Amino acid sequence: MTASEIRALFAVASRPEVVSLAGGAPYIAALPLDAVGEMLGRLGSERGSSTLQYGIGQGTVELRERICEVMALSGIDVGCGASPDDVVVTVGGQQAIDLVARLFLDPGDVVLAEGPTYVGALGVFQAAQAQVVHVAMDDDGLIPAALESAIAAVRASGRRAKFLYTIPTYQNPTGVTMSEERREQVLDICERAGLLVVEDDPYGQLGFDGDAPRPLRARRRNGVFYLSTFSKTFAPGLRVGWILAPHAVRDKLVIATEATVLCPSAFAQAAVTEYLTTMPWRQQLKVYREVYRERRDALLDSLEDLMPAGTTWTRPAGGLFVWATLPEGLDSKAMVPRAVAARVAYVPGTGFYADGGGQEFMRLNFSFPSPERIREGVRRLSGVMEEEMALRSVFGAPALRRGQGRADVPGSQLA
Amino acid sequence: MTASEIRALFAVASRPEVVSLAGGAPYIAALPLDAVGEMLGRLGSERGSSTLQYGIGQGTVELRERICEVMALSGIDVGCGASPDDVVVTVGGQQAIDLVARLFLDPGDVVLAEGPTYVGALGVFQAAQAQVVHVAMDDDGLIPAALESAIAAVRASGRRAKFLYTIPTYQNPTGVTMSEERREQVLDICERAGLLVVEDDPYGQLGFDGDAPRPLRARRRNGVFYLSTFSKTFAPGLRVGWILAPHAVRDKLVIATEATVLCPSAFAQAAVTEYLTTMPWRQQLKVYREVYRERRDALLDSLEDLMPAGTTWTRPAGGLFVWATLPEGLDSKAMVPRAVAARVAYVPGTGFYADGGGQEFMRLNFSFPSPERIREGVRRLSGVMEEEMALRSVFGAPALRRGQGRADVPGSQLA
Numbered sequence: 001m002t003a004s005e006i007r008a009l010f011a012v013a014s015r016p017e018v019v020s021l022a023g024g025a026p027y028i029a030a031l032p033l034d035a036v037g038e039m040l041g042r043l044g045s046e047r048g049s050s051t052l053q054y055g056i057g058q059g060t061v062e063l064r065e066r067i068c069e070v071m072a073l074s075g076i077d078v079g080c081g082a083s084p085d086d087v088v089v090t091v092g093g094q095q096a097i098d099l100v101a102r103l104f105l106d107p108g109d110v111v112l113a114e115g116p117t118y119v120g121a122l123g124v125f126q127a128a129q130a131q132v133v134h135v136a137m138d139d140d141g142l143i144p145a146a147l148e149s150a151i152a153a154v155r156a157s158g159r160r161a162k163f164l165y166t167i168p169t170y171q172n173p174t175g176v177t178m179s180e181e182r183r184e185q186v187l188d189i190c191e192r193a194g195l196l197v198v199e200d201d202p203y204g205q206l207g208f209d210g211d212a213p214r215p216l217r218a219r220r221r222n223g224v225f226y227l228s229t230f231s232k233t234f235a236p237g238l239r240v241g242w243i244l245a246p247h248a249v250r251d252k253l254v255i256a257t258e259a260t261v262l263c264p265s266a267f268a269q270a271a272v273t274e275y276l277t278t279m280p281w282r283q284q285l286k287v288y289r290e291v292y293r294e295r296r297d298a299l300l301d302s303l304e305d306l307m308p309a310g311t312t313w314t315r316p317a318g319g320l321f322v323w324a325t326l327p328e329g330l331d332s333k334a335m336v337p338r339a340v341a342a343r344v345a346y347v348p349g350t351g352f353y354a355d356g357g358g359q360e361f362m363r364l365n366f367s368f369p370s371p372e373r374i375r376e377g378v379r380r381l382s383g384v385m386e387e388e389m390a391l392r393s394v395f396g397a398p399a400l401r402r403g404q405g406r407a408d409v410p411g412s413q414l415a
Numbered sequence: 416m417t418a419s420e421i422r423a424l425f426a427v428a429s430r431p432e433v434v435s436l437a438g439g440a441p442y443i444a445a446l447p448l449d450a451v452g453e454m455l456g457r458l459g460s461e462r463g464s465s466t467l468q469y470g471i472g473q474g475t476v477e478l479r480e481r482i483c484e485v486m487a488l489s490g491i492d493v494g495c496g497a498s499p500d501d502v503v504v505t506v507g508g509q510q511a512i513d514l515v516a517r518l519f520l521d522p523g524d525v526v527l528a529e530g531p532t533y534v535g536a537l538g539v540f541q542a543a544q545a546q547v548v549h550v551a552m553d554d555d556g557l558i559p560a561a562l563e564s565a566i567a568a569v570r571a572s573g574r575r576a577k578f579l580y581t582i583p584t585y586q587n588p589t590g591v592t593m594s595e596e597r598r599e600q601v602l603d604i605c606e607r608a609g610l611l612v613v614e615d616d617p618y619g620q621l622g623f624d625g626d627a628p629r630p631l632r633a634r635r636r637n638g639v640f641y642l643s644t645f646s647k648t649f650a651p652g653l654r655v656g657w658i659l660a661p662h663a664v665r666d667k668l669v670i671a672t673e674a675t676v677l678c679p680s681a682f683a684q685a686a687v688t689e690y691l692t693t694m695p696w697r698q699q700l701k702v703y704r705e706v707y708r709e710r711r712d713a714l715l716d717s718l719e720d721l722m723p724a725g726t727t728w729t730r731p732a733g734g735l736f737v738w739a740t741l742p743e744g745l746d747s748k749a750m751v752p753r754a755v756a757a758r759v760a761y762v763p764g765t766g767f768y769a770d771g772g773g774q775e776f777m778r779l780n781f782s783f784p785s786p787e788r789i790r791e792g793v794r795r796l797s798g799v800m801e802e803e804m805a806l807r808s809v810f811g812a813p814a815l816r817r818g819q820g821r822a823d824v825p826g827s828q829l830a
Contacts, residue, residue, distance in 0.1 A: 024469075028467050031467070036460070037461070040459040043455070045451070045456075048448035049448070051652050052451070052650035091654075123670070231469075235463075237466050259539050260510060260675065261509050261513075261654065265653060266652035267652045
């Protein structure tokens with residue numbers, strides 16, 4: 001399939017009759033939209049002269065102060081050197097990754113990242129003409145021994161990895177969380193290797209089964225870029241994220257963002273600031289967690305009840321995604337058109353590997369569809385899989401084909 | 416002065432007691448803010464489930480259709496191949512320039528641009544490690560013979576220019592408009608040289624003395640990227656701009672924007688769409704034009720009345736800026752701190768040249784301050800200039816120093 005065929009397919013997948021387990025969209029209808037609308041209206045009518053005007057590249061100091069309060073909730077506080085002065089507001093979490101890449105990556109550079117990892121990050125690294133070396137993970141996250149081997153292998157090949165890109169908490173696409181112990185090990189390994197860490201944490205506030213282990217940045221002052229976004233905790237339509245950067249490079253990030261977007265939207269920044277100042281956002285986080293916990297349970301229960309034998313999957317303690325491994329011989333990418341024909345969509349695993357591997361996996365989203373729709377989607381999906389397996393037993397197994405990797409999937413479908 | 420000293424200076428310049436002729440901000444207070452606020456509120460309360468959600472990388476089809484209606488006003492219509500399908504929505508005009516640069520520029524490449532040109536474009540080209548070759552302009556815009564010489568000189572040096580970046584109408588920073596005749600000549604020269612044209616047109620709708628000549632894109636279907644923004648015609652705080660791209664590269668631009676920001680803000684797009692659909696935006700354009708014409712006249716009259724002999728300036732027929740040439744021996748960059756101490760600010764010409772030249776020029780903005788403030792600002796500025804000239808006659812002329820170029824000035828102050 002070509003890129004535009006895949007785009008067309010995703011367009012079909014967004015039709016209402018299709019149960020989409022493919023996106024990464026939060027359930028915005030859980031927000032108090034009347035109150036949010038009223039707040040947005042006031043920002044225009046009462047403060048339009050500033051909210052509709054240009055701002056400064058780094059973002060407003062008011063928002064950067066609120067961001068520090070949000071980070072303090074997960075342990076990134078004054079004690080570990082977090083300051084509004086070192087926060088750079090970005091156009092969502094995506095621009096945060098892009099800015100860090102612009103600062104550090106030259107063509108041919110190596111980036112280490114979990115395998116699989118966020119498709120949008122792969123897009124950034126590909127645009128920067130960097131090479132991604134995947135590091136294996138298991139149910140406790142990135143495997144420290146695999147990280148050490150990867151660093152050594154890159155060195156042995158005469159290159160040097162510029163940074164480790166990691167999503168330690170409720171990872172996209174796997175839903176897996178890096179354990180306490182491994183967090184310390186991974187930080188030690190990177191420190192010894194002189195490797196920067198880019199910690200991407202869009203989902204850390206969305207834990208269902210107690211709190212997640214503290215972020216990497218809460219454990220080390222130096223060498224860690226912390227990236228996050230309000231896309232999952234408030235609303236992605238405003239495109240507001242941030243970087244907490246080492247002080248020494250803060251100015252360079254500001255110059256880079258000025259060259260890219262001039263300044264983040266003053267209106268969107270005011271909206272997030274006002275939301276965090278005047279509305280019960282901690283309560284809203286609980287609402288999101290409760291909604292997503294119910295939906296995760298619906299997805300896990302449906303998979304348990306309906307999936308063909310030989311299918312396995314992760315059991316995330318938070319976030320938006322479950323990562324499933326297909327019975328041997330099934331090809332998740334080849335199966336997409338048949339799934340869409342059966343009115344269910346998912347993202348094939350190939351989207352999340354730089355080398356186009358991952359045909360045996362699929363990513364299933366549980367944040368957007370209702371529990372009933374999730375169950376119906378899994379029913380349709382298992383039907384497709386069973387048909388595939390039946391065909392396979394009649395006609396024999398086609399060899400798994402290596403795909404084209406992430407370029408196959410429109411990034412904006414996959415947040 | 417270091418970059419952070421200059422940032423500090425611009426922070427001082429934004430204090431209310433300083434008359435700032437330095438920015439590039441539209442006069443947002445001229446908008447019907449009550450009605451705009453009400454509209455923004457409804458977008459949140461009645462349509463929040465989509466306006467606060469993710470969107471697609473290219474931007475909504477509704478907004479792209481409205482954008483085509485806006486372009487048709489200046490002659491870029493169906494007849495010359497403009498289609499919503501080839502529009503890519505961007506995070507303001509800045510991201511439009513950045514995306515085009517990402518698509519075409521490799522380190523060491525050459526870009527041709529007017530000298531002086533938009534500081535934010537210089538920031539993009541510098542980040543892309545491209546080299547800017549300035550082409551001289553006069554009161555009729557870019558000089559065709561200078562363009563031909565520049566193309567030949569670049570070729571003779573064994574390199575090749577990737578594109579011509581031009582702001583043909585009410586240029587930033589000079590306020591100058593390229594004449595009818597020259598538009599055709601410039602297009603012919605670029606066509607013969609196989610040179611792409613990147614036409615940046617943020618100000619084209621803001622003419623005070625009749626309509627501007629048709630954009631370059633209205634004259635040629637092929638080889639022209641047309642870039643614009645709603646920052647000057649509606650509100651910069653929403654960060655919504657666009658590219659009308661040749662069809663063949665449209666997909667590449669979408670992939671590039673996905674890697675940079677995932678998708679433009681759905682809320683901001685809905686706001687602009689709703690503004691263009693339900694509000695009297697053509698009438699509002701007339702309001703902006705009327706306000707700016709009065710302010711331009713106030714600036715030109717004040718310059719005439721108050722500037723020391725030997726000062727000259729452009730007489731723009733639209734846009735936001737006047738470009739002044741100082742009496743011989745004065746250095747606009749060295750004079751900035753003294754001007755700010757005298758409670759007036761401007762941007763020294765050095766911001767607008769890639770090579771740090773331009774100390775003899777300054778850019779004066781007339782869109783934001785009131786006519787009274789403009790006059791007061793020019794009075795203060797002429798006082799500073801006269802003091803400088805007096806000192807100079809006593810102590811002799813210091814040699815003009817070559818500056819550091821655009822890195823001196825925060826881009827977001829200079830829209």
